[in-house]
Each structure stands twice: as C-alpha cells, then as structure tokens.
Amino acid sequence: MEFKEAKNKFVQTWGALGSQWGINKTMAQIHALLMVSNEPVSMEDVMEELQISRGNASMNLRALMDWGIVYKEYKAGERREFFTAEKDLDELAVKIARERSKREIKPALKILKEVSSINSKDSAEEKHFVEQTTKLYDFVLKADNMLDKMTEINENWLGRLVLKIMK
Amino acid sequence: MEFKEAKNKFVQTWGALGSQWGINKTMAQIHALLMVSNEPVSMEDVMEELQISRGNASMNLRALMDWGIVYKEYKAGERREFFTAEKDLDELAVKIARERSKREIKPALKILKEVSSINSKDSAEEKHFVEQTTKLYDFVLKADNMLDKMTEINENWLGRLVLKIMK
C-alpha cells in the first residue's frame, strides 16, 4: 500500500469508528487527519484534504477544541491559525470519557434516580419497575465511575499488575 | 411522579442513551420497555405502548434477539409470541460489548494494522504516520481486550478488591 492510500484509509476508518461511538464523522476524520500529521495543519488544509466546506471545517474544529482534544497553534509570522491533535492516547481517552460522561451519562443518571424513586404503591408491576430501575441506576453509576477512574489504572503500580492479569 | 409517567420517562431516557451509544432509538426503547416489564410482552403490546408500526417493531425485536439481549417466549395455549429482555445487567453488558467489538472494533483493528504496516520509506511525514497508527493499533487492541475481560472483574476475588480500590 502506498502512503497516500494508507492515510486516506486511516482517515475513513477513524471517521466510521467515531460516528459509531457518538462523535460525528467529519469531526472524527478531522481528528484522524491531525493525529497523523507531522506538523500543525491549517483550516485550509483540512478543507482541501477532506473535501469539505469552510463552515463544516470551522464548526467541527471548534467542537474538537470544546472536547479538549484539538489545540490551536500560532506560527510566528503567520496570520492564520493552525491546529494540532492531542496525541497522547491515554489523555485522549480520558478527555473523551469525561466529555461523554458529562453530556450523556450524568443526565441519564439523574433521570434514573428520579424514576426509581416513585412511590411503588402496591402492584407487582410497579414494584418490579422500581426494582429494575434501581438496579440500572446502580449499574450505570458503577460503569460511569469505572470510566472516570479507568486511566488511573495506567498510572499506578497496582493498576499495571491488574492490567497484566487481565491480559 | 406517577407510575405511568415514570415508565414513559424511563423508556425515553434509555432510548436516548441507546442512540448515543450506537444502538438505534427504537431498539433501545423496546429494550427498556421489556426490561421493566413484569411479564413477557407481545409485539402488539410493544406497538401499542411505543406507538410504532408493525414493521418497525418486528425489525427491532429481531435485531435485539440477534444481539442476544431479548428472548422469545411461548405461552402455553397462546398462538402469538412473547418477548422478554435479558435482565442481568452484567450479562447485558458483556453481550453488548461482545457485539460491538465484533461489529466495529475488530474490523477497525484489521485496517489499523494494515495501514500501519506500509513501507515507511524515508520522509518524516511517513515515519510519523506509521508511528502514530501503530500506537493507535496497540491502544485500541488494549481497550478492546479490557472490554472483553471487563466482566471477569466482577467474578473474581481480586477483581472485587480492585473495584473497591477504584471506587
């Protein structure tokens, strides 16, 4: 395979993966592009390489910065702005996990708590509902905490051990 | 809050969460409905409760069964089929993780391996590409393995300890 082909294939693949995991396709593609770029990339370059409009590029670069996984960079003597991606993958994972937790899981937890707190009265149906949603609340909370703490695993000794055992 | 309202809220919330995590909205809603149902639910009931068409109900129930998280059930003396959801949440998580790994991560890994194996020749650009995609491959592989093994944590002694520490 040739470099250009490989690069293109990578960008497409990362884009598809992203869109399956709740990040939109173009956003993931831009991120992919920046990830494998040697040096900062201008918005013009992004538009050119991905064949997308200025507005699209602008909005998705902004979104990536909101997620904290892409940074603006200024080159001395250059008017326009350049962009680079967070390249430390552990850091990347933490930031994505945090953002999704904040945007999606936390609000869902709030509602799970609400609905699991109804006065279950008498019927077996209602009792079952409360029981089931309570379990779900606990489970999602646990999963969310694991997500939060996941990367700490990489940073401490016990974690490394666990990783080894889990392998 | 009243039971009916709570139930509805729960179904909506679970649906939204599902659609953000790669499972379509109706599929997640049906799953939610079955999760909190005391007893097996017929397709007719699903259509009625979620106000969806027969075709939609049929296709999504089928998809849920393909994922292995909803089961058909037959009632003695009844012609039509009833459905129940996997209610053990650990089991549910494993099945979802396995399915997504199979459908999304494994294919992506294959391509990551491919593109990271190009002959990096000379340019710094190409070298960086190979380096970066190789790291990504390793990382995604590691994450995928963790997903695979995640639930084992709940099943063994060391795991429980780790969970406690991570809390």
Next chain:
DNA sequence: TTAAACTTTCAAAAATAAATGAAAGTTTAT
C-alpha cells in the same frame, strides 16, 4: 389443504442529522 392468525420484508415516505456557502464578524498590520 385451507384459512385464520400471526410475522417478516422491503420499497417508498418521513424524520433527522450534517454540510454548504454566502454574509456577517474579527483581528491585525499599516
């Protein structure tokens, strides 16, 4: 074997999400 009771399929329609591009907004050098 037939017909009633039910489920599945799939082309077309509807709903939703994403992209465009021109106009408005900023910033910076002079």
Next chain:
DNA sequence: ATAAACTTTCATTTATTTTTGAAAGTTTAA
C-alpha cells in the same frame, strides 16, 4: 481608521437513517 486576511454563523440544501404499511411469507389448528 481602514482594508486585507482570516473565521464564524446560520438559513437552506443535501445526505443519511429510520419508519411505515401493504404485500408476501409462515405456522398452526381443524
């Protein structure tokens, strides 16, 4: 202060995904 160089916004268009519903397919009881 001005204009050039650049970025952002957002109403409209385009693309994608989901839903519908009627027809085709299945299964079962008699």
